[in-house]
Amino acid sequence: MALDHMCAAADARHRGVRASLAAVSELLPTIAGDGPPAPELLARFEDLAVFLERHCTREEQLLWPAFAALAEAARRQQPRPPLPFPTMLHPVRLMESEHTQLRARLDHLRDLTVELALPVDAVDRWRKVRDGLATLTAAVADHERYEDEVLYPEALEVERRLG
Ligand SMILES: [Fe+2]
Numbered sequence: 001m002a003l004d005h006m007c008a009a010a011d012a013r014h015r016g017v018r019a020s021l022a023a024v025s026e027l028l029p030t031i032a033g034d035g036p037p038a039p040e041l042l043a044r045f046e047d048l049a050v051f052l053e054r055h056c057t058r059e060e061q062l063l064w065p066a067f068a069a070l071a072e073a074a075r076r077q078q079p080r081p082p083l084p085f086p087t088m089l090h091p092v093r094l095m096e097s098e099h100t101q102l103r104a105r106l107d108h109l110r111d112l113t114v115e116l117a118l119p120v121d122a123v124d125r126w127r128k129v130r131d132g133l134a135t136l137t138a139a140v141a142d143h144e145r146y147e148d149e150v151l152y153p154e155a156l157e158v159e160r161r162l163g
């Protein structure tokens with residue numbers, strides 16, 4: 001698959017991530033009044049949502065256009081085009097390190113929803129939030145796997161071949 005088509009496949013994963021994020025966002029008000037650790041969970045989720053949205057937007061606005069330009073140059077057998085980055089290695093490494101941070105933040109959120117002594121009427125609400133977070137975590141992990149193992153190695157390889 002060409003690099004620009006891989007970006008479209010990554011975009012599809014971003015849509016999945018954003019849909020899962022919105023689903024959890026809608027569930028959180030249902031537990032807001034349940035006492036600790038709800039306030040911490042809500043605050044940390046808000047942090048995660050901002051971080052995740054910024055991460056995806058950076059990829060879409062900075063990396064994908066650069067990758068598309070590399071793919072176009074490769075197709076036309078032209079040299080590496082002028083890009084905002086002297087090499088794609090550094091922005092790629094930055095995104096990979098954000099993936100590690102995302103995993104840690106999601107793990108922490110999950111930890112806040114397990115082994116709670118909840119009133120009976122709250123159990124079902126918290127279970128839905130926990131399931132929503134698990135779906136979000138799976139979507140983020142799928143997005144990371146695709147970028148770390150498929151898209152980014154290919155982008156660096158295309159750039160290397162262009163010289
Ligand atoms: Fe992404």
Ligand SMILES: [Fe+2]
Pocket residue numbers: 055059095099143144147
């Ligand atoms: Fe990413």
